Amino acid sequence: xxxxxxxxxxxxxxLEKAAWVKLLLLVLVLVNTKLAFANTALVLRAPGNDFxxxxxxxxxxxxxxxxFSELVVDAGTRVGDVAKQIKKHQPKVIVLIGNSSVNLYTKxxxxxxxxxxxxxxxxxxxxxxxxxxFIKNATGIRYEIPLVTSVVNMRxxxxxxxxxxxxxxxxxxxxxxxxxVAYCRAEGIELVGGKLPNKDRNMNRKIKHQLQGLINQGVDxxxxxxxxxxINQKALKKAWLPLIxxxxxxxxxxxxxxxxxxxxxxxxxxxxxxxxxxxQASSVLLEIMENNWRIVDQGIEHPLSVKQIVxxxxxxxxxxxxxxxxxxxVDDVIN
Amino acid sequence: MHSxxxxxxxxxxxxxxxxxxxxxFVFLPTQVRAKVMQQQISQICPELEVTVFxxxxxxxxxxxxxxxxxxxxxxxIIERLGSFDPVLKGAKNGxxxxxxxxxxxxxxxxxxxxxxxxxxxxxxxxxxxxGEFIAGIFPVAVKLKRVTKTEDLLPLLTFGSVEAVLVSESxxxxxxxxxxxxxxxxxxxxxMSLVNLALSGANAKEKLLxxxxxxxxxxxxxxxxxxxxAMSK
Numbered sequence: 001x002x003x004x005x006x007x008x009x010x011x012x013x014x015l016e017k018a019a020w021v022k023l024l025l026l027v028l029v030l031v032n033t034k035l036a037f038a039n040t041a042l043v044l045r046a047p048g049n050d051f052x053x054x055x056x057x058x059x060x061x062x063x064x065x066x067x068f069s070e071l072v073v074d075a076g077t078r079v080g081d082v083a084k085q086i087k088k089h090q091p092k093v094i095v096l097i098g099n100s101s102v103n104l105y106t107k108x109x110x111x112x113x114x115x116x117x118x119x120x121x122x123x124x125x126x127x128x129x130x131x132x133x134f135i136k137n138a139t140g141i142r143y144e145i146p147l148v149t150s151v152v153n154m155r156x157x158x159x160x161x162x163x164x165x166x167x168x169x170x171x172x173x174x175x176x177x178x179x180x181v182a183y184c185r186a187e188g189i190e191l192v193g194g195k196l197p198n199k200d201r202n203m204n205r206k207i208k209h210q211l212q213g214l215i216n217q218g219v220d221x222x223x224x225x226x227x228x229x230x231i232n233q234k235a236l237k238k239a240w241l242p243l244i245x246x247x248x249x250x251x252x253x254x255x256x257x258x259x260x261x262x263x264x265x266x267x268x269x270x271x272x273x274x275x276x277x278x279x280q281a282s283s284v285l286l287e288i289m290e291n292n293w294r295i296v297d298q299g300i301e302h303p304l305s306v307k308q309i310v311x312x313x314x315x316x317x318x319x320x321x322x323x324x325x326x327x328x329x330v331d332d333v334i335n
Numbered sequence: 336m337h338s339x340x341x342x343x344x345x346x347x348x349x350x351x352x353x354x355x356x357x358x359x360f361v362f363l364p365t366q367v368r369a370k371v372m373q374q375q376i377s378q379i380c381p382e383l384e385v386t387v388f389x390x391x392x393x394x395x396x397x398x399x400x401x402x403x404x405x406x407x408x409x410x411x412i413i414e415r416l417g418s419f420d421p422v423l424k425g426a427k428n429g430x431x432x433x434x435x436x437x438x439x440x441x442x443x444x445x446x447x448x449x450x451x452x453x454x455x456x457x458x459x460x461x462x463x464x465x466g467e468f469i470a471g472i473f474p475v476a477v478k479l480k481r482v483t484k485t486e487d488l489l490p491l492l493t494f495g496s497v498e499a500v501l502v503s504e505s506x507x508x509x510x511x512x513x514x515x516x517x518x519x520x521x522x523x524x525x526x527m528s529l530v531n532l533a534l535s536g537a538n539a540k541e542k543l544l545x546x547x548x549x550x551x552x553x554x555x556x557x558x559x560x561x562x563x564x565a566m567s568k
């Protein structure tokens with residue numbers, strides 16, 4: 001009898017232990033299932049604070065709905081690294097931040113042409129709209145700030161009315177120029193252009209010629225595009241600086257370093273707000289998620305959020321009048 | 336050496352707890368940059384530790400980490416925090432509430448026009464609560480396009496990213512002053528109180544009321560008010 005009781009107890013203990021093991025297994029299965037079904041976004045991003053700010057903007061906004069895994073892309077990152085990350089995380093969507101990420105992911109798609117690619121969104125990369133057609137199942141947000149955003153912010157600050165803006169551009173940027181002409185027209189601003197060939201032995205001479213032409217047409221402001229063929233040390237020294245200094249015109253630039261007082265070139269910089277760019281990207285990601293992880297009628301967007309920087313030393317040096325009381329609306333004032 | 340460090344640590348901790356200032360958090364959408372407003376309020380109220388937030392997410396995170404003595408914000412934001420009691424309400428031209436309008440380009444829109452369309456708003460509450468807030472106001476379902484700063488609403492209209500934006504009447508006037516687009520407004524049936532001061536307890540009440548009473552025209556104008564009224568219980 002006592003032996004029976006012992007056996008029964010032993011049996012029940014074993015059964016209890018088995019039940020616990022089963023429960024544990026069930027929990028593990030559920031956890032794994034949840035992981036497998038989790039909405040993961042794989043972020044391929046270039047190194048740097050600006051790009052990590054973009055990720056913060058996205059992950060802050062989508063907390064609880066989409067989790068983010070990151071691969072920082074540097075010179076040593078290969079297509080195989082991307083393949084490994086995709087296999088590991090099984091992402092529902094891929095976010096490409098910076099030109100190096102866009103290039104690497106394009107190579108990844110080319111290396112595995114028969115695979116199904118999740119939707120991807122490219123941002124914080126220069127001229128992203130020129131690269132997106134080469135990526136399957138992709139959309140994006142441009143990095144370049146349209147002139148209209150810059151000039152609308154700037155004219156509020158300026159005492160003199162701004163009616164005409166001049167820009168020198170290369171012919172491959174014709175569509176960008178045309179688009180900006182239309183946006184500016186809606187705001188009552190005329191954008192006039194000095195068109196250059198894509199390549200030329202005497203590019204600096206041609207820049208100087210076109211810039212002088214714009215000044216002669218009586219433009220109120222010069223808009224400097226982020227194009228390394230147009231803005232480099234030689235071009236600055238030979239073409240831009242001599243004419244800009246003489247004309248005393250305000251210059252809108254797209255990079256903060258071009259506002260340096262020593263350089264004596266730019267007076268206003270309108271640059272992307274990287275956190276805001278991340279929040280904007282999160283709304284694109286949400287739309288993709290709501291459409292069952294598909295890109296449906298989502299064109300390439302313009303950046304919405306910007307930071308304004310003003311160099312008042314240069315404004316003062318060129319005797320350009322501005323409303324001091326409105327400097328409180330500017331993100332950064334260089335004195 | 337170790338005992339000296341320990342004494343210094345105890346002294347520092349004791350001293351810091353004695354002189355720790357009451358804190359005021361400010362979060363509301365304005366054209367003026369947060370750091371500028373923070374400097375202005377801090378100058379007027381040096382006895383308070385003032386932090387002005389430009390982004391809702393930072394404000395909510397900081398409230399959790401180091402709850403302040405008081406907040407200056409809009410009522411829906413204060414209500415969501417839960418643990419703050421409003422004691423002062425801002426008024427402008429005798430009014431403590433302001434109408435909100437639907438701003439579009441070209442022609443005014445009715446509620447039916449915006450059904451299922453994208454509407455731009457400044458994100459005051461965070462993604463999900465903001466969606467719930469708007470769903471509770473609008474008789475039709477809309478898709479929200481949220482931005483972090485007030486000035487980001489104009490580009491939404493410029494690039495046709497949304498059908499319309501939802502802004503206060505005073506913000507509509509600012510948009511009209513800034514842009515040459517044919518901006519038109521229609522009623523949204525939403526009115527919201529202007530900025531309020533709310534406290535987390537009664538400890539620092541007098542100090543905080545004194546601080547707000549010292550606000551000059553410049554600060555009040557930035558906050559969108561010209562007068563402060565006590566809340567009736």
